[in-house]
Amino acid sequence: MAEDTGIGRIQPAPIIEEMQRSYLDYAMSVIVSRALPDVRDGLKPVQRRIVYAMHQQGLHHAARYQKSAAVVGEVMKNFHPHGDSSIYDAMVRMAQDFSMRYPLVDGQGNFGSVDGDSPAAMRYTEARLSAVSDELLRDINKETVDFIDNYSGTAQEPIWLPSLIPNLLLNGAAGIAVGMATQIPPHNLGEISDALIYMIEHPFKEKVVKEGKVSKVSDGEGEIEAKLGQTTETFRDPNLFYSEASVEELMKFIKGPDFPTGASIYDATEIQAAYATGKGRIVMRAKAEIEETKGGRFDIIVTELPYQVNKAVLIAKIADLVKEKKIEGISDLRDESDRRGMRIVVELKRDGKPQSILNNLYKHTAMQSVFNVNMVALSDGAPGLMTLKRILEEFIHHRQVVVRRRSEFELAQYKAREHILEGLKIAVDNIDEVIDTIRKSKDSDAARENLMKKFKLSEIQAVAILDMQLRRLAALERQKIEDELKLVRQMIAYLEDLLAHPEKILKVIKEEILKVKDKYADDRRTRVYKQKVGEFSEEDLVADEVTIVTVTEGGYVKRQSPMSFRTQNRGGKGVSGITTKEEDAVSHIFYTKTLDNLLFFTDRGRAFQIKVWEIPEVSRIAKGQAIVNLINVEQGEKVTAILTLRSKDTVKFLFMGTKMGNVKKTPVEEYANIRKNGLISIKLDSGDTLSWVVPTTGKDDMIIVSRKGQSIRFGEHLVRPTHRDTSGVRGISLSKTDEVVSMNKVEDPNSDLLVVMENGLGKKTKINAWKRQGRGGSGIKAAQVTDKTGEIVTAEIIDKDVDTLVMTSNKGQLIKLNLKDVPTLQRQTQGVILMRVRAGEKVAAATVVSSKDKTSDASSSTQE
Incomplete structure (x- = not known):
């Protein structure tokens, strides 16, 4: 019973009932009037009030800017009886191009930044509506929407806007209500428009309407009950439109969210599940590229961040990880962002492994983040979990x-x-x-x-x-x-x-x-990858392209584009092909493909395997990366033979040759699974080194050439196959002062053998000038070796698929020339000048390649 106390009437009530009723009233007020957007115009009440108040003030996109304080005051005076800071904060977000995919407010002045900087005070900034906002308000004066009295009863405001754009999906939404929250990602206008048109062109062929409810409808995959959460969804107007399009069909147009900050998202299956159910998680990754600097080091350049990641906080986090030594190999960290765009530079140490460091940045920082999708919105004043299809259908209903x-x-x-x-x-x-x-x-x-x-x-x-x-x-x-x-x-x-x-x-x-x-409509900013980020290998991002791999005696390796060099005439000086130490020299150079398996064989008879793309691609004059950063070679151990194997190759054996003239043949499948620490490929005599490894079919002829000019040709069938950890047999007999400089297989009996000597001379000789002999003999002369020619550097078989010679000096000079310019001479001749070398300079390596993007499966020449 009410009691008069002199200060008003007090109505006694049970506290439990009163708390329940009051909290429910509060909860519904927050849900309906604050935190959740309306599915029709995609706006929360405060956003709608800001747009409508600016419309009433005439602040359209072609009008003059007005002080933000005036806008906030108008909104607070007429429509939104809450604090001015909450109104200004909402308006600021509507103007931020890194928060909204299609900003609704055109701001002038400091409206904050991706670094988390606060906007300037509202008395300093100015604003007007953006052009897109005109589409939210179009036809509002034609009785297209319902109006209600404002909080004071002195004016009227729209319950929703007649929005011509599906703003809920275009700009997304985020809000925490009571007992529920919403998190809707932004999308691309062009893609959403295409999906809406597709839905309109594919209506339901029939509907079953009973007592104002659709009891069963077809979603394109069979009949299902139309449900929202646990409540059967009611359709009050049977004349409204529904589409038979499925989520899979809609995703032909809508590839996924399109965040204003760009970046990349992964896992099409998870994206589809989120669209089909209204809930899910989407993995986002920053856009980062590895660049080489002038000093031969590498930088990681970050130009796009995942949505809602604070750049300043990210940089501080990276700095902390480096300080705590959780990530090693970073020497400097800079923010070079300016008005042209974002640019975070992570400078690496000389021995830093770029890809490994980048992977660690993804793992330990917000460079890889998750967007938790929870598409909750208001439909006719009631909150509900929305699927992609339902949001689009609700928009079409709204437009109807x-x-x-x-x-x-x-x-x-x-x-x-x-x-x-x-x-x-x-x-x-x-x-x-x-x-x-x-x-x-x-x-x-x-x-x-x-x-x-x-x-x-x-x-x-x-x-x-x-x-x-x-x-x-x-x-x-x-x-x-x-x-x-x-x-x-x-x-x-x-x-x-x-x-x-x-x-x-x-x-x-x-x-x-x-x-x-x-x-x-504009271009998509966020790249979408179908794979899960956990299943997404680096190799999936690598194009299978022709590339040049160069290795030095000092243990440096690099990969570069063949476009780095131009073909020159015979006798040219070449261009600088690599920056080496004074005592270093190029030992191997050959063409291959980026997706090939690259096998390294060392002078100690061990074998290692990596992918070609794992070798950093650098400029023509860069020194490259130390091999020890790629494979676990021991101190003093040198790579002496390199070859590539493609999965489609029909190779049966690896035929090996040593500097002392021994040979060995092992089945290729014994090298299928090479451990990180390598495998033994051959047992060597004291003082001998493994220098060549050639893939063969078991029926090839082999030809061996020595430094002093001796050579021998024999059939590989004379060498029986043995296991990896075995010794070889004699291939050619040499004097104590001589050693082997090349070993090749003969695939075409009509091909030529190219001989290159250390003073730049060379020649071609018909391979049929070498008759088959038994293995182990001293052989015959391959060239006339004199002081003028210098000793033989290498000898290469010229098959019909190759047309270019690439030569490199011990000082890093490199030259490409057409093999047609190399004369064909008799076996016991000196040759002609192919490359002019300077005083103290010698030809260090040479290889024959194709200008038509063919690759060689033979190992390159040995070191000097």
Whole structure:
């Protein structure tokens, strides 16, 4: 019972009931009036009030900017009775191009940054609506939406906006209500428009409507109950549109979220699940590239961050990880971002492994983040979990209502105008009688009554005749009235036909969507990868391209584009191909493909394997990366043979040759799984080194050439296959001062053997100049070796697929020349000058390649 205490009446109530009722009222107020967006216009109440208040102030995109404080004051005065900071914060976010995919407010001044900087005070910044916001407000004055009284009853505000754009998906939403929250990612306008058009073009063929509810509908995959959470979804208007398009079909157009900050997202399966259920998680990764610096080091350049990642916090986190030694190999960290865009530079130490460090940055920082999708929005004032398809259907429903209400408003306007024009036409057709009637009337009221009585006019028509100017009596003006009446009647017929045919309303909606797309659509910013990020290997990002791999005696390796060099004429000096130490020299150079398996064989008879793309691609003059950073070679151990194997190759054996002339043959499958620490490939005699490894078929001929010019050709069938950890047999007998410089297989008996000598001379000789011999003999002369020629550096088989010779000196000079320019001479000759070397300079390595992107599967020449 109520009790009067002098300060008001107190109504006793059980505290439990009162708490339940009050909390429920509070919860519903937060849910409906604060935290959740409406599915129709995609706006929260504060955002809608800001847009509408700016519309009332005339602050459209072509208007002058106005102080933000004036906008905030107008919103707070008329519509939003809360703190000015909450209004300003909402307006600031609507102006940030890193928060909104399509900003709704055009701000001038400091509106914050991706570093988390606070915006300037509202008295300093200025704002107006963006062009996109015009589409939110279009036709708002044509009774397309419902209005309610504001909090004070002094003005009215729209419950929703007639939005011509699906803003809920375009800009997304984030909010925490009571007992629920929403997190909707932004999307691309062009993609959403295409999906809407596809849905309109693929309506349900039939619906089952019972008592205002759709009991069963088809989603394109079978009949299912249409549900929202645990509640059966009701469709009050059976004339509203529903599509048979499935999520899979919609994803042909909508690839995934399109964040304003760009970056990359992964796992199409998870994205589809999020769209199909309204909940899910999407993995985002920063855009980072590895670049080589002038000093031969590497930098990681970050140009795009995952959505809602604070750049300043990220940089501080990286610095902390380096300080705590959780990530090693970073020497410097800089933020070089400016008005042209974002640029975070992570400078690496000389021995830093770029890909490994980048992977650690993804693992330990926000460079890889997760966006938790929870698509909750208000539909007719009730919150619910929305699927992608339902959001799009709700938007089409919304546009159906808007177009119908706009058409009804315009129809009423045109009919009113028709009514007036009909009266004016009667007046001009009977102008003399009208004038006489007006002249004889006592006053305007009497004139109105007399006109209505004599010509059977309505009051509105009579008033329009009395308001008509005398110039309308001219013949030309009479024709204008008739023309306008004809046009008005055409519009009435069009609008009546439109309202009578829902499919024509859908056609109007489709045309309007296309216009918006043409006006505002832009390119996608976020790249979408189908793979899961955990299953996404680096190799998936590597194009299978021709590349040059160069190795030095000092243990440096690099990969570079073949476009780095131009073909020169015979006898040229070449261009700088690699920066080496004074005592270093190039030992191997050959063409391969980036996705090939690269096998390294060392002088100690061990084998290692990596992918070609794992070798950093650098500039032509860069020194490259130390091999020890790629494979676990021991101190003093040198790589002496390198070859590539492709998965499609039909190789049966690896045929090996040593500096002392021993050979060995091992089945290739014994090298299928090479451990990180390597495998033993051959047992060597004291002082001997493994120098060549050639893939063979088991039926090839081998030809061996020594430094002093001796050579021998024999069939590989003379060498029986043995296991990896075995010794070889004698391939050629040499003097104590001689050693082998090359070993090749003969694939074409009509091919040539190219011989290159250390003073730059060389020649070609027909391979049939070498007859088959038994293995182990001393062989025959391959060239005339003199002081002028210097000793033989290498000898290469020239197959029909190769047409270019690449030579490198011990000082790093490199030259490419056409093999047609190399003369074919007899076996016991000196050759001609192929590369002019400077004093103290020697040819260190040479290889033959194809200019048509063919690759060689042979190992390159040995070191000096």
